[in-house]
Amino acid sequence: MASAPDASSRSALIPALEAVVGRERCLSTPEELLVYECDGLTSHVATPTAVVFPETTEEVQALVRACRTAGVPFVPRGAGTGLSGGALASDDAVVVECSRMQAIRHIDVENRIAVVEPGVVNADLSVAAKPHGLFYAPDPSSQLACTLGGNVAENSGGPHTLKYGTTTDHVLALELVLPDGACITLGDASGLAPGFDWVGAVVGSEGTLGIVTAMTVRLEPIPERVETLLAIFDDVVSACRAVGRIIESGLVPAALEIVDQRTIRAVEDSVYAAGLPRDAGAILIVELDGPDVALDAQIAEVQTHCRADGAERVEVARDETERTQFWRARKGAFGAMGRLAPDLYVHDAVVPRTALPEVLAKVCEIGDRYGLTLSNVFHAGDGNLHPNISFDRRDPDEMARVIAAGEAILRTCVEAGGVITGEHGVGSEKSDYISLVFGEADLDAMQKLRSVFDPERVCNPGKIFPTTRFCAESNPKARGYDRVPFG
């Protein structure tokens, strides 16, 4: 751990930060800091010492050095859309907000790569690449807001990762400011730097190994043809079975998304209404993309599989407008939940795909048992669940039930052979639950990697690894749960 700073070095910190970025780009008054007390996980709150907005790699280096001199930890932050409290300013950290580093420095059309800064919004890169017939594949549902730097930190996924993979499959090289202020480049544009796969180790490390200041990413050619299907089922189990048939048949759709009845009704009651039947048990969205010649046969095959599991209707979007409408049911789900309650807890866990029906039934039962409004929207193709709990954090009793239900859901998923997060990260939200998946020696190996980059634990402290500073009630081990065996 970093040594505790003395009062004089701490009081000198704000002027030191302002000396690097100026007053304009350094927030330090209580009302300014209020906005940065949490990310998308609104139930975890911590006030940062300051929030700084660097615009260059050199400024990031100078800010990191100023924090080190003062003995104050720092936390990289993008758009704050993260859902696991990864950008929480634990230990009075300084938030290094990278949203002003938003240049798309270079799109190399022939080599299908782009060099970008961490503050570039995910969707903006695809918009910029579109005239060249290219796009950036990882597409988190927050892609209109989230930044590529945040995507690298979390190894973000999205609906289309079933076919295209997650962020780690698309990052070739990184420029990284280390926790001692030095700047290094890892990987290269060819994606084949010999030796250790440092880029692979840094992607998904949740901002604990340094601050990414630039990245080289791979772009994909826009597929010749995209077709979106919407199948309507009586219940979620039938929809899951259809997904099983599709995967086992050897098809690799770009996306396989299921939305349950509770979500359908919330969507239909909201501005996102997509004209879905309110009595449908579940809908399955299947997106196919690829060469024009391949898709007719694939559409027919998907329709056959869906009907075999009792789909009443399997519609193919007739045009872009209808395609957007189909996706609205999925992408508008979180927004629609805003009508139900002031807060939304978006859970994230993964189970082997074949365990989905059984696990979903248990998840709904857990929601009912705790008297909560719980609905499911999920990436069915890869078993990535997103149980959503609508709640009001001002009600302490309900808040406690949300936390208890969340823990019960995670335990259910791990017992089914799954893990506690598929794309949101461990962050501060699940740092005490990681022990459900990994034992002490496993976590010790991860700590060894951390020690290579951040021996003093000053870069995004309090994330990923179990701490003893959380209250005992939130620590599964404190309640005697044994580690669930792997595999």
Next chain:
Amino acid sequence: MSPSAERASVSRLADRAGARWQEHAPVSFGETSVAATWTPSDADEVAHALAASAELGAAVLPRGAGTQADCGNLPERADCFLSSAALETIDALDASEGVCHAGAGTPLARLQAAAVEAGWELPLEDAGRGSSLGGVLATARLTPRAQGFGRVRNVVLGLEIAHANGTVTRCGGRVVKNVTGYDLAKLYLGSLGSLGVLCGAWLRLRPKPQRVVRLESDPGTETASRAVDWARRASVRACAVREGATKAGAAIELAGDAASVAADRDALIAEGLQEAEDVDLFAHPAADGHLEFQLSFLPTRWPALAAHLRDLSVGYCAWPGLGVLSVQFDADAERAFALAGEAAAIAEGRWRCETPSLAGERDVFGATDAESALGRALKAQFDPAGVLNPGRMAGRL
């Protein structure tokens, strides 16, 4: 270490290994020769062997089928092989999920056959070397079908690793999407057993293609310039281009759904390629005394790189869809490394020497200072006593 101290450390290791120890004719790696093999019965015993080696100041050379000795630098020292032969299991193959779990000692061919029998395909290959799964993962070599299969790093979901501190750890898992903790698997893959010994792995399988078609083109100067476009067609799983003394030309394998394969086949035949029963996608082994390098390149640098190698009258085998080529130089080490550096500069890529026995004192990875410094820190964390394959990894770790 003096020869007598070395003998003493080997005999103490032999005592610890008991019945799992076997002496044999020495196998040489440059100055280092290994004349004994410890074959642990399971992952815990692998960890025990490593802890014993650390305690006795010994070094081990993890070994599967022994097919990857030319990968990485020559080992600086080794008291015995640590064999994965007893870790030969396929303990899960989930045909509905498309994932499997196998021990490191499992022959790749056996696992490939099991996947096919279950209706899937294992997206790993070894040029028919007879490698073990552990060897394929520890070296993480790029192979021609990686274009369609994805690289080794995309195939592995989870690993079990035995460490020099006597523990066995796990990372990743069996599910295809997972961000629980650091992605340590990426570091272990291709690390040549320098951080720990790979004991088992969860792997992602791929659907069997509906149709596979192979094509080849006659040699011609246009081949190199057009190959990048050929390689980028949707159903191309592998594309190799050869120039030089051996049969030149392009070899392409298409795989996927029947309609896409048929369309690409017709388009490529219209470009002058012909269908072939079988095609040669792999680079040929280096001729005696020649230094072989693998070079990465950006697609746009490919014509200039090909022209440069043609000017030097040097043959090569390239995989333009991956941006990699193998090249051999008939020159002394100093000259060959200089030529590799020149070619890499033209390619805007990196080089790696594939013939460590001819590299002398040079690091075959050509690691940068920053990479070497990080590598040293990583090695110090995972293997402070230098038990694991000392000297083989980038930066001579």
